[in-house]
Amino acid sequence: MVKQEKVKVKPLPATIIPPTSWVKYFKEWHGLKFPVITCRPLGRLGNLMGEYATMYSLKRHYNVSVVMNSEFKSRIKHIFLNTSLPDIPASAGPFQLQDWTPVQNIGSLYNYAPIELAAAGLLGPKKFIMKEYAFEMQMFHQFREELKKEFTFAPNYTNKVNEFLSNIMKNRSSQLPDPVFVGFHIRRTDYKKFVKNKFGGHLPGTSYFTRALTHYRTKYPDAAVFVVASDDLQYARAELQQYQDVYFSQGFSAGQDMALLSSCNHSIITLGSFGFWTAYLAGGEVVYADVTTKHDYRFSRKSFEKFGLDYFIPLSVD
Template identity: 45%
Template sequence: MLGDNPVKVHLFHPFREDLLRELTFSPGLRKQARDILTKVKSKVKNQPPEITFVGVHIRRTDYINYIKKYNTTIPGKDYYVRAMDYYRKKYSHPVFIMASDDPQYCKKTFKPFKDVTVIQGNRELDMATLASCNHSIISVGSFSFWCGYLSGGEVVYPKKTYSMKYLLNPDYVEKNHLDFFTPIDD
């Protein structure tokens, strides 16, 4: 029994290489995810030699109220902008692939950013696409965690404090040796 926190990192992280090899998406989903990334890449102006795909997951709808039990809020726009700027400084041609349970919010909020593409698939396709990216920017929640963890690259997460023990805080990340997770202030 895992309890109400379905991400018990200490139970599976020692086997990360095996997990990344074994926890794969169906061939059909992998193809759809590759097709999405290929289509986005084809629209990038002045085709750079190498594009770094950064998957961005934004959890909103039900989590706006749910996260209150931890005496905090969901990450705001400023967190995502800081996280994207972090990758813009680190890589010469990052392209942000954004998925959310509130795609209209994302389209409206991130419209000015020409390097952001909002995708609208089902949950499975969204996860497969985000996990196919080189790196990740995640929100709170287990769906977001798994999108980042499965991508295999660096994962930026919101540095927040919580009134109760919760998955994504710097102490938990350090304790579980998630050295590829980087906190960014919310």
């Protein structure tokens, strides 16, 4: 198997507005200095994590007041223990969406410059709410280790993960080397149509799966053990159940699958935000599908190299 050469790309700067251009205000809202930023929780778990990471990085880069509203917190609090972004002050009363000024992408799908303008104080002393799936990798990547702590899973998730991986180890022959766990996420269902219609691309299939498995089997002979999770387990089983080194998640919940895959040593991902986060949290090497799309796609070779994710390894899908 031949690994595709990586093109040298100069990573994007983390932020676009230098400190010399920031505007600071003495005006406050319930003890928080303006501007104040929150986020509307859109999408499923992978999107929510991207939105949270973007908020977190805004706070770290711009030293701006960032808070979680009740709607956002209710979507993630049962999964992650250590999220440090504060709640909206109780003195502010119930969260009312109409009281916040929306900021979102402008001009193109992935141009979220307005949220940085807001964080830098250039849009005035207001309360802002991020919309439209903010997922600013170039901003949050330098805080990766901090985000891994932010996304610490609750014990009910980690206990099930430990039980699952322990059972695999018990079932392995003592003659085999210690397992190297490779998380493998396969995104399907609605994403097939979404990628085709929105980006002019296609989901990877059998050829990519075989190539990715071979990559790790070659690198870790008799040690590679693949842990597969998918939003279409029936499809994943049909593709991979013939292999003795492949084990399947029980698919209890998205949170459980995220906890399981992110506990592995290395990763294989297809497309989508969920797979990205399983690999980003896991560490180790990440093999991803080197897809071709007609329009810019966030989880692609162009983006990963532009954002400086050097441990993400492209693999052909053909």
